[in-house]
Amino acid sequence: MTEIDIGARLKTIREERGLSQRELAQRAGVTNGLISLIERNMTSPSINTLKKILEILDTTLSDFFAQGERSEPDRFVFRHDELTEINPGRVYRAATAESLRALSFKRVGRSDNTNLLMLYETYDPGADTGEDAYSHEGEEGGVVISGELLLTVGDRTELLHAGDAYHFDSRIPHRFRNISSEPCIVVSACTPPTF
Numbered sequence: 001m002t003e004i005d006i007g008a009r010l011k012t013i014r015e016e017r018g019l020s021q022r023e024l025a026q027r028a029g030v031t032n033g034l035i036s037l038i039e040r041n042m043t044s045p046s047i048n049t050l051k052k053i054l055e056i057l058d059t060t061l062s063d064f065f066a067q068g069e070r071s072e073p074d075r076f077v078f079r080h081d082e083l084t085e086i087n088p089g090r091v092y093r094a095a096t097a098e099s100l101r102a103l104s105f106k107r108v109g110r111s112d113n114t115n116l117l118m119l120y121e122t123y124d125p126g127a128d129t130g131e132d133a134y135s136h137e138g139e140e141g142g143v144v145i146s147g148e149l150l151l152t153v154g155d156r157t158e159l160l161h162a163g164d165a166y167h168f169d170s171r172i173p174h175r176f177r178n179i180s181s182e183p184c185i186v187v188s189a190c191t192p193p194t195f
Helices: 006-016 021-028 032-039 047-056 061-065 067-071 097-101
Strands: 084-086 103-107 117-123 139-146 148-153 156-161 165-169 174-177 184-191
Touching: 006 032, 006 047, 006 061, 021 032, 021 047, 032 047, 047 061, 097 103, 148 165, 148 184, 156 165
Parallel strands: none
Antiparallel strands: 084 103, 103 117, 117 184, 139 165, 139 184, 148 156, 148 174
């Protein structure tokens, strides 16, 4: 297994995002000196510290350590256990901790250099993206694979069942909920990628 230069990798991603060491440190709640030490490989961050830093850089631990995947530009198949778990709390900040624990978003493919975000979503009973509807640039659509999903777009609410689909302008505030006693599985896509 090839050893990853954590410092160089962190510096590259930070610079790609247009952040200074000071800006990154402030947003992540760590010291500027720590970022500098990590980038110079003078210290190894704990997993929790690295996760906090990478969250600001909109990168997951698995993406950070999966640099070998970049050498597979022709790759088009991603097995279920290779999908990257996305923290829904990064997007749905108005959701309660309990309802966020009932959500699972797994991204298909890599997050870099793509115009499409595809997700395999699991909404356990009680999952809710938050009382405050969420909106963002672009459009999104999805298909309910199993279970039921209560979808609100603007001032309209619809209950979707397995086989039903949705497609809407994402600039309209929207909310997803599972009000049933069974899990709901959705495969969705949005463009441009939001996370």
